[in-house]
Amino acid sequence: EPEVTQTPSHQVTQMGQEVILRCVPISNHLYFYWYRQILGQKVEFLVSFYNNEISEKSEIFDDQFSVERPDGSNFTLKIRSTKLEDSAMYFCASSPGGGLAGYNEQFFGPGTRLTVL
C-alpha cells in the first residue's frame, strides 16, 4: 500500500540554523500539507500546497517557514532560522483531492522529530 515517507526521522539542530524537512507524498496525490505537534499538545495545521503554490497557511507559518516541491516527488518544509519553540514533531500529509467524498482523506507520514538546542 502506498504511503507517505519523511526524512529524517529525527533532526537535531542549533538555534538559528536552517533546517529542511523532506517528505515524499503518495504518487498521484495533488494536495500536500505540513502539520506539527509540540510535545504533549495537539496536532496543528501549518500549510497546504496545491498546484505548486500555497493554498492556505496558519498564523504559525510565518516568514521563517517556506515550502517547496522541487522535483515533482519531494515536498519540503524549510525553517530558515530555527528557534527553541520550533522543537516539535512535523508531519507531512497528502490527499488525492477531487472534491468527492473519500478524496479528502489525508494520509500522514511518520513524522520528523525536530529538536532545537
Next chain:
Amino acid sequence: AQSVSQHNHHVILSEAASLELGCNYSYGGTVNLFWYVQYPGQHLQLLLKYFSGDPLVKGIKGFEAEFIKSKFSFNLRKPSVQWSDTAEYFCAVNGASSASKIIFGSGTRLSIRP
C-alpha cells in the same frame, strides 16, 4: 470558529471495560470526521473516518464512532478495551467539499490497567 473539543483529557480504564470518548466540533457546512490514534512513540494512525452515509462507522481494532449531526458530535466507542489500546486519541474534522486542512482536538490520553 472552527474547532474540535475533546472533553476527556485522560481516561483510565480496566481491561474489558467499555469505552466512550466524547468529541464535539464546530464547523460550518458539510464535514468529514476522523479519529486518529497515536501509540506511545509512534505516529498518527487513522482509526476510522466518516465522509457520508451511515452515521455509525466502524474502524480498525473494534472501534466505532457515531456521527450525530444535531449534536455536532462524533463519539468514539469500543465495547471492551485491551491493554494494547493504551494511546492518545485525537478527534478531527475538515470540510467535505475540498481538500481542506484538518483541525484536531487536543486529544484524550487513554490508559488501560492490565
